[in-house]
Amino acid sequence: MIIDSHAHVNDSALDELRSQILQDTMDMPMKFCEVGFDCDSSLRAVDLAENNSGVYAIIGTHPQEAEKLTDEHLETYRRLSTHPKVVALGEIGLDYHYPDPPRESQLVAFERQLQLATTLDLPVVLHVRESYKDTLDLLSQYASDIKRGILLHCYSGSVESVKLFDKLGCYYALGGAITFKNAKKEEVIKAISPDRLLLETDCPYMTPVPFRGTPNMPKYVSLVAQKVAEVLGEDVESVIERTSANTKRLFYKIVD
Ligand SMILES: [Zn+2]
Numbered sequence: 001m002i003i004d005s006h007a008h009v010n011d012s013a014l015d016e017l018r019s020q021i022l023q024d025t026m027d028m029p030m031k032f033c034e035v036g037f038d039c040d041s042s043l044r045a046v047d048l049a050e051n052n053s054g055v056y057a058i059i060g061t062h063p064q065e066a067e068k069l070t071d072e073h074l075e076t077y078r079r080l081s082t083h084p085k086v087v088a089l090g091e092i093g094l095d096y097h098y099p100d101p102p103r104e105s106q107l108v109a110f111e112r113q114l115q116l117a118t119t120l121d122l123p124v125v126l127h128v129r130e131s132y133k134d135t136l137d138l139l140s141q142y143a144s145d146i147k148r149g150i151l152l153h154c155y156s157g158s159v160e161s162v163k164l165f166d167k168l169g170c171y172y173a174l175g176g177a178i179t180f181k182n183a184k185k186e187e188v189i190k191a192i193s194p195d196r197l198l199l200e201t202d203c204p205y206m207t208p209v210p211f212r213g214t215p216n217m218p219k220y221v222s223l224v225a226q227k228v229a230e231v232l233g234e235d236v237e238s239v240i241e242r243t244s245a246n247t248k249r250l251f252y253k254i255v256d
Helices: 018-027 039-051 063-068 071-080 103-117 132-145 159-166 183-191 218-232 236-250
Strands: 002-007 030-035 055-059 086-095 124-129 150-152 171-174 197-199
Touching: 002 197, 002 218, 002 236, 018 030, 018 218, 030 039, 030 086, 030 218, 039 055, 039 071, 055 071, 063 086, 063 103, 071 103, 086 103, 086 132, 103 124, 103 132, 124 132, 132 159, 159 183, 183 218, 197 218, 197 236, 218 236
Parallel strands: 002 030, 030 055, 055 086, 086 124, 124 150, 150 171, 171 197
Antiparallel strands: none
């Protein structure tokens, strides 16, 4: 059983492939977590999970949508958090790649959702892009009150940052980017503790080699597993087994 811990199958780029993806998820030993990026897409993620076996939902407001976050949205996330197929709050965090939305509003939305996270029985999924220092500063204030754990999705930071996030007990998800040519990523893969590593696709983005240029899909998570196995000198089956066990430990509502 392989688990894609982070997918956006509801993205319009997958409109024509969606029914096949959902069929594959039933037919293959595979599961995926559908991630919302705002309140509407979080509700749609829950809907997708409710109607399809092997699909779970992650709910929250992405930093790019920070300015849209309202009290009602937070209340909706609180209400949905007890749903049996809602496995995490996310993806929340800070993305400084583009000038908008302004950092101040991203920090407000991130902190409000971290505060919510301390009151929920759910782990948190973080989106961190070019914002490691601010993320660590804010996260450090809340990490000890987030009882169910923290996952850094699409981890693209340094080995040094792994050491800092390790102190907060974080998990790390790696995706298609590790299949792109870049020796530095191999050091990062080796630096992550084996029991803290998860796999993801972030589909339809970040398509792994050799399918670059086509939409990414949850089943391509096996290519990420292959790359991890190659770097660690392990067989791919044991990587799949271990990363799935890690995913189920963190996303504890995935029980079957
Ligand atoms: Zn995502």
